[in-house]
Amino acid sequence: MRRNPTLQETLVRTCRQQSGDLAFADSSGAEITFGEALTKSLFLTGRLKSIWRDQDQVGILLPPSVGGVLVNWAALLMGKIPVNLNYTLSKEGILSCIEQCGITDVVVSGKLMDRLGLELPVRVHVLEDLVKDPSLFEKLRAGFLARATSVESLLRRLGGAAADTDDLATIIFSSGSTGQPKGVMLSHANVISNVHQVGDVYHFVPEDRMLGVLPFFHSFGFMATIAGPAVCGFACIFHFNPMDAKVIGSLAEKYGVTIVISTPTFLQFYVRGVKPEEFAALRLVVVGAEKLPARVADSFVDKFGIRPFExxxxxxxxxxxxxxxxxxxxxxxxxxxxxxxxxxxxxxxxxxxxxxxxxxxxxxxxxxxxxxxxxxxxxxxxxxxxxxxxxxxxxxxxxxxxxxxxxxxxRFSKIGGEMVPHGNVEEVLNDLAGEGERLFLVVGVPDDKKGEQLVVLHTVDDDRLGTIIEKLNEASIPNLWKPKAGQFLRVVEIPQLGSGKVDLKAAQRIAESVVG
The missing domain is CATH 2.30.38.10 (Luciferase; Domain 3)
Structure with a gap:
């Protein structure tokens, strides 16, 4: 009995069937067809073979881009498990992900690394350098593999033939209740089934062109813009900054973007900065990661004539x-x-x-x-x-x-689509205060712009609080975990229940009565 195909089998077949159709484009000017995407991914397998030789789980630190997809596709073709590292984590968080996966080499974007100012204690391979000066042999090899070999033979040569649908397709790190990154293991069957589950509702077709602004280290970014084109054959148009409405509007108009998958926070930027004619081809807008406020949905309808689905x-x-x-x-x-x-x-x-x-x-x-x-x-x-x-x-x-x-x-807050654990913020603040007793309690309250914001109830004096906030701003934790001075609310005492436990409901009421 024929087994179900893996992502790598699916992407090879899609690229061959739709070889002349647009597959990917991005704001750098890169633009490739499905046939070119397969050939370029195969070229990358040759360059990455020696780098990834002894690794099953391979590190990728690239923004949403044509190059980012091709490196992920190359990893899949080689039978590797791509691990897209979350570059919004602290350095300690990124290192934890690397250590958990046993990663020794990471493919990166030089521009992104410069912007982050990040140094990693592993071998770093800059994508812009990896693709330089392809030889005639490399071009001929990639072209031959892309066109002249069966799918089975092609994957057997590269190492991707042995994979089964129950094998891992990717590992995506998610911050859990402890704030420590947890590697979520997703199989080929997991990802492909979800593409079909979502596609059944939204009726993806090859003529669709999806805006790709969600990072690959988010499961929706991986499913929709790395696996989605491979399974459904639609094109993705990438930009690395989901808040850059001017560039996004220009790309949407140029390529006739039909689908936007985003967050309510990002939609607000588009309402302010995208022209109605630039979103004229839109047929579908889907938002997640945080609650969709009616005000945001209505403003999007008023400007673009299409209602976002939550x-x-x-x-x-x-x-x-x-x-x-x-x-x-x-x-x-x-x-x-x-x-x-x-x-x-x-x-x-x-x-x-x-x-x-x-x-x-x-x-x-x-x-x-x-x-x-x-x-x-x-x-x-x-x-x-x-x-x-x-x-x-x-x-x-x-x-x-x-x-x-x-x-x-x-106890989490979703701020701009990112999960912020209240307990971890409290722990950091109490550690900075240097006392054993609880001086801080974090709650989340609604925020029109970012879904939620943190409010910190505390019992320290103003001078001491200023010092703690200065230390907090220097701490090696994600910036979203760092409340601003205006988000601290002094109280006589931290609310407690008769049992001695924190009274979270009372704390919530206090915060909302002041902030709301």
């Missing part, structure tokens, strides 16, 4: 879980669960399954649910039992099957 996902689900779409949409909800994905809502403490209308923990089971966390058996078992993944979200389902998020079980 979706919900998580890295552990490749990521699509629930979607609104052209055939069904309920404003304020996160939509309906994608096909082939079972969902149940259970009591957070007893695990008892709850009926529609009652809020509880959302758990899901299906082909897009991860294999587990890399090297973290206990953490995997804590969230994945008998195939059911615990999303950690408190959700209710209405009588028509739409899901509504009521809150979060764990």
């Amino acid at each position: 979706a919900f996902g998580c890295t552990e689900c490749s990521p699509g879980v629930a979607l609104n779409g052209p055939e069904f949409n309920r404003v304020g909800s996160i939509g309906k669960v994608v096909r082939d994905l079972e969902a149940k809502i259970v009591h957070p403490e007893t695990g008892e399954e709850l009926p529609d209308g009652q809020a509880g923990l959302l758990q899901v089971k299906g082909p897009n649910v991860m294999r587990g966390y890399l090297g973290l058996r206990e953490k995997t078992e804590a969230v994945l039992r008998d195939g059911w993944y615990n999303t950690g979200d408190i959700v209710r389902r209405d009588e028509d099957g739409f899901l509504w998020i009521e809150g979060r079980l764990s």
Whole structure:
């Protein structure tokens, strides 16, 4: 019986079938067809062979770009597992990802590294240098492999033939409740099934052109703009800065972008900076990562004549879980669960399954649910039992099957689409204060611009607080974890319950009464 194809098999077939169609373009001026994308990826396999020889999991630190896709495709063709490193993490966070995967070599963008000012204790290979001066033999080899060999023979030569759909396609790091990056292991079957699950709702066709501004280290960026073109044959148009409305508008008009997958935060930049005629070809706008405020959706409709659909996902689900779409949409909800994905809502403490209308923990089971966390058996078992993944979200389902998020079980804020753990921010602040007692408590409150903002309740005097904030700004943690001075709120005491535990509800009320 014929087994299901892997991503590398799928991308080879798509590139050959649509060899003359536009595949990728970006703001640097790069523009290639599917046939050229395959040939260039094959050229890269030759250059990367000696670099990645002894590594199964390979490091990539590249922005959304044509070159970024080609390096990922080359890794897949070679049977490697691409690990797109999150360059918004602190240096310690990036090093943790590298160490967990045993990465010794990282392919990087020279411009990005210069901008980040980042030095890594591994061998760094600049992509701009890797592709210089191809020899005649290299060109002939890539051209021959792209056109004259069977898919099986091609992958056998490169090392990608032995892969099975249950093997890993990528590892995407997600910050968990401890703030320590966790490697989410996604198989070929996970990613490909989610492309089809999402595509069934949004009807992807080869004529589509998707705006690619989500980074590859996000599961939606990987699924939609690396795997999506390979599976569905649509083109992706990349820009490295999702807030650069001027360039994005120009690219959208030039290439006739039909699909935008983004976040509510980024949509606000487009409303302010993109001209209506530049988005004239749009047929679909999907947003996730944070709640879609009605004000943002309405302003987008007013300017561009198309309503964004709110979706919900998580890295552990490749990521699509629930979607609104052209055939069904309920404003304020996160939509309906994608096909082939079972969902149940259970009591957070007893695990008892709850009926529609009652809020509880959302758990899901299906082909897009991860294999587990890399090297973290206990953490995997804590969230994945008998195939059911615990999303950690408190959700209710209405009588028509739409899901509504009521809150979060764990204490995170989603700021501009990024997860910020309250506990870690508190730990850093209390460490900087140098005392054992709790002096700081972090809560999240709604923010029109970024979805949420942090508010820090504290009990220290102004002079001491100023010193702590100065130290915080120098700390090796992500910038999103660093509240500004105006986000600190002095209280007489940190609210506590009779049991001695922190009274989070009271803290939330205090913060919202002041900030709101």
